Amino acid sequence: ITSDDFDSDGIRKKMFYLYYKQEKYQEALNIVSSKIAIFEDQQSQTILGQIHLKLGQYEQAAFHSRNALTLSSNDSNIVICNTQLGHAYLLQHDKTNALMCYEKCVEILRRDTSDEDELANVLINMGAIYLDQSSYNDSLLHYSEALKIKKKTDPSNNTLVGAITSCIGKSLFKQHNYDEALVHFIEAFEILKQSEDSIELATIHEFIG
Structure with a gap:
């Protein structure tokens, strides 16, 4: 075995993936910088985007996620790349x-009901953007759909379920639907008491006094 065998592209890639799995991100990037050309495949570009x-x-x-997206041919990879982007x-x-990328994810994830949880995660991100942009009806629609899914796929996650319920309350409040908003704030408050999410609890207090 020659020294070249220990410096092969395959070993470089294995070291890169190992560092990535160990969350040693700078070490992984150092491997890439030593020979950039062998990391131009879709999987490597996706991981570089994550790192x-x-x-x-x-x-x-964004640069690496866009690269990965151009190399992606199946829906699963397209969703991953658009989510990262x-x-x-x-x-x-x-x-x-960001909304454009998330919308592309939703379009695919609605067709493939096998990953409802990921669909809910994307809907939550979109709901947050719409709420911040004062698009309260869109925010309400996206949060409501996400909550329905999360109650089915992750019902014991009180922090998340409570936070989504609270955001629905905020959307309703901003639409001057105060009675419905109060119902959701109270529900969120009861859920979040179990998770000790003090930040979101404080936010609810600001709305309901």
């Missing part, structure tokens, strides 16, 4: 492009 998201390097995350845009305060 840069974790490191708060959102422009780089949406997150990268959102964290750069580009809500318009």
Whole structure:
């Protein structure tokens, strides 16, 4: 065995994936920088997008996620890439492009009901954007659908279920539907008391006094 055998592209890739799995993101990036050309496949670009998201390097995350998207041929990969890209845009305060990416995910995930939980996660992100943009009806629709799914797929997650219920209350409140808003705030309050989510509980107190 020659020294070249220990410096093969295959070993570099294995080291890259190992560091990624161990959440040693900078070490993984160091491997990539040593020979960029062998990491231009769809899987590597997707992972690089994830790594840069974790490191708060959102422009780089968007760059690699877009690269991965151009190389993706199946719905599952397209959803992953668009979700990452949406997150990268959102964290750069580009809500318009974030929504476009999330909408593409929703279109695919509605066709494939095998991953309802991921659909709910995307709907939550969209609901948050619409709420921030004062598009309260759209916010209400997306949060309501997400809540219905999460109550089925993740009912014991009191923090999440309570937070979504609270956001529905906020959307209703902003639409001046105060009675319905109060119902949801009280429901959220009772759920969140079990999770000790003090931040969201404080937010509810601000609305209901």
